[in-house]
Amino acid sequence: MSNDRLMICGNTKDIRELPQVIRGWAEGASLDEIRQAATFDLLTGRFEVPDNNPADVIASEWQWLLKDADDADWPQYQALIESAHAEPKLRRLYPFTSHWALSFSNTPDYPFSPSFVSIDSPRGTGDYTIREWWNGPALHHVTTAAEAIAIAVGRIPADLLQTSSENPAQDS
Template sequence: MPLIDGRTDDLAEVARAARAWHDGAALNDIRRAAPFVHLTGRFEVPDLDPARLTESEWQSMRQEAGELEYVWQETYQALIEAAQAEPTLRALYSFASYWALRFSTTTRPRLTVVGPPRAGRARSKASS
């Protein structure tokens, strides 16, 4: 999952960002070195601790929802914030799939999705 992204036509800025990353700079320092860099809201989890990865994904989803430029941005942001406020859901790894909020008991790359199936994916016993 990306920790940073951004767009620029200035390859020198890209080189500065890459050098800062290579040198182990903190994310905010990379942003200062290359102003085109956008922090995604995720934080580095070097030990891949599932609880910290889950927290990082929630943080990223909140930030992304706040930055959307759609008429439904406020509704989507309210959904993310309400779900995160619920302790049972906050303990799960959150992700979006086609703007639908989903949950998993495991982190990426091997998600174990829980909750109701997506529309069109449910199968009845008669069709099994």
């Protein structure tokens, strides 16, 4: 973690692959050097924003989430992340996950702004579940990621819509 932000993330089934990465981190290696030392897929690129510009941090997080979803072997989760990213009103917000549920904040800084939506993806069969916050009561169940995203957009508070409209850099 750096500035309360996750810098690297990866998965391995062989714990013997970790010491090289941990040693590099402890000795101050760059993220590129740590990535090269890892013998497993290590995601970096998150928050490698030199000036910590919030719009660039948000764009960086979206890129990381898209890659993470692509690697997750979970088609419904991938569809959710891709559908959310395709929506300009959501793409301007900072996306974050907790327990694989997708939520949004108007700032990339922790603590995040109050939740207005949290979307759970089904595994295999089932529905997307929309809640106000991660473990809150279910508000809606829908069958597609597109439906879930439409509900999420409808739940964006007016003050977040105004804030995000002032930040057109995220429209790309």
